[in-house]
Amino acid sequence: MNLHGFGDQxxxxxxxxxxLAFASLGVGLALGMAGALAKTSRNAxxxxxxxxxxxxxxxxxxxxxxxLVYFGASQVLTMLAELVGLDASIEVDAFTAGTxxxxxxxxxxxxxxxxxxxxxVPHGHVEAAQALGMGSGRIFIRIVMxxxxxxxxxxxxxxxxxxxxxxxxxxxxxxxxLMRKSxxxxxxxxxxxxxxxxxxxxYLGLTVAAMTGLALLEKRAARGxxxxxx
Amino acid sequence: xxxxKILPALALALGLASGASAADKLKIGTEGAYPPFNMIDEKxxxxxxxxxxxxxxxxxxxxxCEIVTQDWDGIIPxxxxxxxxxxVASMSITEERKKxxxxxxxYYTNKLQFIAPKASSFSPALDALKGKTLGAQRATISGTWLxxxxxxxxxxxxxxxxxxxxxxxxAGRLDAVLADKFVNYEWLKGDAGKTFExxxxxxxxxxxxxxxxxxxxxxxxxxxxxxxxxIRANGTYEKINAKYFPxxxx
Amino acid sequence: MNFEVIVENLPKLLDxxxxxxxxxxxxxxxxxxxxxxxxxARCSPRLWLRAGPWAYIFFFRGTPLLVQLFLVYxxxxxxxxxxxxxxxxILRDAWWCALxxxxxxxxxxxxxxLRGAIQAVPRGEIEAAHSLGMGVWQAQRRxxxxxxxxxxxxxxxxxxxxxxxxxALASTITLLELTGAAxxxxxxxxxxxxIFLAAGVLxxxxxxxxxxxxxxxxxxxxxxxx
Numbered sequence: 001m002n003l004h005g006f007g008d009q010x011x012x013x014x015x016x017x018x019x020l021a022f023a024s025l026g027v028g029l030a031l032g033m034a035g036a037l038a039k040t041s042r043n044a045x046x047x048x049x050x051x052x053x054x055x056x057x058x059x060x061x062x063x064x065x066x067x068l069v070y071f072g073a074s075q076v077l078t079m080l081a082e083l084v085g086l087d088a089s090i091e092v093d094a095f096t097a098g099t100x101x102x103x104x105x106x107x108x109x110x111x112x113x114x115x116x117x118x119x120x121v122p123h124g125h126v127e128a129a130q131a132l133g134m135g136s137g138r139i140f141i142r143i144v145m146x147x148x149x150x151x152x153x154x155x156x157x158x159x160x161x162x163x164x165x166x167x168x169x170x171x172x173x174x175x176x177x178l179m180r181k182s183x184x185x186x187x188x189x190x191x192x193x194x195x196x197x198x199x200x201x202x203y204l205g206l207t208v209a210a211m212t213g214l215a216l217l218e219k220r221a222a223r224g225x226x227x228x229x230x
Numbered sequence: 231x232x233x234x235k236i237l238p239a240l241a242l243a244l245g246l247a248s249g250a251s252a253a254d255k256l257k258i259g260t261e262g263a264y265p266p267f268n269m270i271d272e273k274x275x276x277x278x279x280x281x282x283x284x285x286x287x288x289x290x291x292x293x294x295c296e297i298v299t300q301d302w303d304g305i306i307p308x309x310x311x312x313x314x315x316x317x318v319a320s321m322s323i324t325e326e327r328k329k330x331x332x333x334x335x336x337y338y339t340n341k342l343q344f345i346a347p348k349a350s351s352f353s354p355a356l357d358a359l360k361g362k363t364l365g366a367q368r369a370t371i372s373g374t375w376l377x378x379x380x381x382x383x384x385x386x387x388x389x390x391x392x393x394x395x396x397x398x399x400x401a402g403r404l405d406a407v408l409a410d411k412f413v414n415y416e417w418l419k420g421d422a423g424k425t426f427e428x429x430x431x432x433x434x435x436x437x438x439x440x441x442x443x444x445x446x447x448x449x450x451x452x453x454x455x456x457x458x459x460x461i462r463a464n465g466t467y468e469k470i471n472a473k474y475f476p477x478x479x480x
Numbered sequence: 481m482n483f484e485v486i487v488e489n490l491p492k493l494l495d496x497x498x499x500x501x502x503x504x505x506x507x508x509x510x511x512x513x514x515x516x517x518x519x520x521a522r523c524s525p526r527l528w529l530r531a532g533p534w535a536y537i538f539f540f541r542g543t544p545l546l547v548q549l550f551l552v553y554x555x556x557x558x559x560x561x562x563x564x565x566x567x568x569x570i571l572r573d574a575w576w577c578a579l580x581x582x583x584x585x586x587x588x589x590x591x592x593x594l595r596g597a598i599q600a601v602p603r604g605e606i607e608a609a610h611s612l613g614m615g616v617w618q619a620q621r622r623x624x625x626x627x628x629x630x631x632x633x634x635x636x637x638x639x640x641x642x643x644x645x646x647x648a649l650a651s652t653i654t655l656l657e658l659t660g661a662a663x664x665x666x667x668x669x670x671x672x673x674x675i676f677l678a679a680g681v682l683x684x685x686x687x688x689x690x691x692x693x694x695x696x697x698x699x700x701x702x703x704x705x706x
Contacts, residue, residue, distance in 0.1 A: 059687040061648035071672035074311040168544035174301035187393040193555035200543040207542040330670045369667030387654040401557030
């Protein structure tokens with residue numbers, strides 16, 4: 001495959017794609033955890049907020065979420081700043097907007113995965129911890145999460161694979177990640193097939209790497225649990 | 231990654247950076263997919279006529295400038311939302327746009343002209359456009375012209391970038407592309423454009439290209455106008471023009 | 481918020497929504513048709529029969545839909561041979577390119593869903609079919625597949641919703657489906673928030689409608705009974 005000297009650019013794009021994926025993963029996990037806690041909360045308003053979030057985000061195209069966050073967020077923020085009398089320029093650049101948009105999407109699906117996982121932790125474990133005098137925060141970190149994590153990992157892993165591919169959407173708002181870099185190369189070389197195929201192969205490579213990493217993580221999380229039933 | 235700093239070094243050399251106030255730092259938005267006016271090379275650097283003009287203006291105003299690339303659809307919203315302070319991206323001065331932004335005096339005059347395969351009998355007469363498949367970039371005056379004049383009679387296809395419209399013209403998906411004459415001129419010069427040519431006279435020949443700024447930034451608009459007059463007078467503009475076209479495009 | 485601009489441009493958005501529904505319905509059905517042979521071959525004990533579908537599914541699930549779309553629409557036209565071929569009248573059309581890509585893409589996912597469902601059919605039922613004297617193919621057609629379809633239906637409905645969301649990408653190859661229509665309107669009104677929110681509401685309505693259709697279908701097929 002002759003990349004006409006654009007190899008370095010594709011590499012730079014790939015690195016940005018990875019940065020974007022991991023930044024969105026961080027935002028998404030936080031949102032997913034908040035969503036799961038909201039949905040399992042005893043507070044009706046929190047439950048309502050949680051389910052509105054997941055229903056809306058899961059029913060609207062990722063591309064639209066990306067465009068809306070990109071154009072909408074800074075407009076809203078700038079308006080708010082002007083309201084309080086600040087003439088500040090509030091910038092939401094493509095990377096930030098992309099991270100928030102992809103994080104929002106990931107979080108909505110992760111909410112369901114995490115909620116399911118939290119519910120698999122036997123209530124008796126929580127009660128036992130309470131009997132030992134542990135506070136609720138400690139119970140969550142020391143008792144609930146280590147068990148829920150193991151259950152949630154495969155589901156979250158699948159979501160990460162989806163997220164990795166969704167980063168391509170951020171090219172539409174001009175972030176020069178892998179897809180946009182490929183398009184720039186196409187405009188110089190007039191060889192769309194060559195460069196979009198190169199991009200496809202790089203995405204495949206990233207997917208395989210992510211799958212391998214996830215398999216290792218799952219193995220680690222499953223330590224001490226016999227997987228094979230008789 | 232997409233911020234390409236072009237002038238800090240120059241500004242330092244001129245001894246400006248130390249005394250530069252916040253107002254002398256400008257962010258200039260451009261698209262980067264519109265050769266020869268603005269494009270990104272294989273090193274990831276932004277260049278082109280627009281960028282050269284922007285740099286000359288910044289040097290004239292003794293300001294430190296940073297070039298930011300932005301996809302075309304979002305370029306006006308991004309200016310309004312203060313992602314940058316001015317758009318130097320071959321933007322036509324139109325009434326529709328004036329509702330959202332303010333423009334400087336024009337820095338070149340564009341014409342809209344169709345290109346089509348040499349072998350085709352394509353004619354830009356309105357009657358002859360019926361039933362044709364015509365392409366242009368979304369959110370450009372070419373796109374608006376097509377939508378307004380032949381939106382009902384012909385199939386109008388709008389693209390995210392001008393390059394994608396050319397790819398489709400070369401692939402034979404379009405009967406013709408309507409775009410800025412000088413951009414078409416550049417594309418016809420390249421390998422992909424060999425079997426294509428201009429068809430008929432320009433359908434619109436007084437398309438003034440200006441720099442867009444936020445409506446509130448009248449001071450910046452005036453400074454840009456003064457700088458523009460200065461580079462016109464001192465020969466800098468001519469030099470930049472000659473670098474890209476053998477004829478004056480002012 | 482400027483509601484006037486939404487009302488003014490609603491007809492354009494509704495036209496776009498119609499095209500969106502068209503793309504989703506056709507690609508989901510075509511994808512389903514493609515997925516059956518893929519899934520059956522993928523379950524085959526013979527390696528040479530299994531390898532092709534495996535590679536196909538691997539490629540289409542491992543790369544972004546946007547890349548696939550650009551490969552089909554802009555990529556294929558790089559080759560003179562494609563442009564001279566009998567397929568060109570179809571491939572030169574953006575609507576067909578979007579439909580073909582979406583169908584190929586979703587087929588890979590549906591095939592995996594079907595494979596899971598086929599493997600979830602209780603062995604006892606297949607053995608019972610064999611003991612009644614059914615051959616391999618007859619057992620597949622009359623016992624395994626009908627059973628697998630019921631098992632797979634909920635997952636298939638999820639996949640259709642994912643295609644609804646994926647269809648927004650067709651806007652990048654000039655189609656004026658809902659997102660494309662919204663972007664074109666915004667190109668002239670510069671009101672991104674209003675128009676994108678309106679488009680978002682239309683997408684939610686479409687996805688609710690699709691979910692209802694699948695609920696009815698599940699009830700009719702008695703999915704919950706098995």
